[in-house]
Amino acid sequence: MESGTVEISVAGKPVQAKVGETIIHALWAAGMGDAVKTGCVGGVCGACTVNIRFKDGKPGGTDLACLRPVEEGMEVFPCPVESIPAVAPSSEPDVASLQAAFPTLNRCTKCGSCTTACPMSIPVMDSVLRMQEGKFEEVSEDFITCIHCGLCRFVCEDKVKPHNMGLWVRRSEGMSRDNPSLDQSGLEPIGDAAEQEWTYLFTGDPEERFKRAKYFREHGRAGA
Ligand code: SF4
Numbered sequence: 001m002e003s004g005t006v007e008i009s010v011a012g013k014p015v016q017a018k019v020g021e022t023i024i025h026a027l028w029a030a031g032m033g034d035a036v037k038t039g040c041v042g043g044v045c046g047a048c049t050v051n052i053r054f055k056d057g058k059p060g061g062t063d064l065a066c067l068r069p070v071e072e073g074m075e076v077f078p079c080p081v082e083s084i085p086a087v088a089p090s091s092e093p094d095v096a097s098l099q100a101a102f103p104t105l106n107r108c109t110k111c112g113s114c115t116t117a118c119p120m121s122i123p124v125m126d127s128v129l130r131m132q133e134g135k136f137e138e139v140s141e142d143f144i145t146c147i148h149c150g151l152c153r154f155v156c157e158d159k160v161k162p163h164n165m166g167l168w169v170r171r172s173e174g175m176s177r178d179n180p181s182l183d184q185s186g187l188e189p190i191g192d193a194a195e196q197e198w199t200y201l202f203t204g205d206p207e208e209r210f211k212r213a214k215y216f217r218e219h220g221r222a223g224a
Pocket residue numbers: 107108109110111112113114115124125128152155156157158159160161162
């Protein structure tokens with residue numbers, strides 16, 4: 001092996017990597033970019049979540065391939081979580097509308113696997129139970145630190161989709177007209193504007209997109 005390089009294994013395949021580079025960059029350099037999914041490449045989106053085991057018995061675990069530098073003998077196991085289409089939030093969220101959006105809501109068998117798997121220490125299972133009770137403000141708080149790595153969905157045998165529901169609740173609360181935190185902050189609810197924005201995002205109207213891009217280019221900010 002050349003000096004300044006290490007050998008790691010990704011899904012059982014050996015990969016030569018430069019000391020100091022991240023797992024993702026090593027994979028790109030080796031022409032194996034498809035081995036791990038990527039999104040932001042900045043530690044935010046969680047798309048590149050992997051499990052890691054170290055050669056010397058050092059504790060491994062869940063990590064982000066776009067941030068974690070390679071180490072000699074490191075074994076990397078990708079966590080392939082299929083993306084699912086976004087579900088439109090509701091400006092008047094309640095248990096019924098959450099269940100209509102996610103019929104999986106009541107499938108939870110309280111096994112606790114999602115909570116154990118979460119790298120952000122979010123009480124995922126308890127939050128699913130809060131969703132069933134309509135405690136949406138608490139659910140929104142629970143998921144503030146969610147990086148959407150998808151591990152809670154990956155480990156859920158009952159396919160409950162906890163973080164997708166958590167995101168739906170957060171988005172819905174954000175556009176709700178009946179949001180106590182908005183009352184306290186003195187901010188105006190953005191219900192109608194948010195609904196228009198969601199309509200735009202879901203229809204993907206090319207004319208509207210062009211108009212917005214043009215405005216941004218001319219003014220250096222959004223606001224068409
Ligand atoms: S892993 Fe699934 S079934 Fe188990 S507690 Fe979490 S949501 Fe419920």
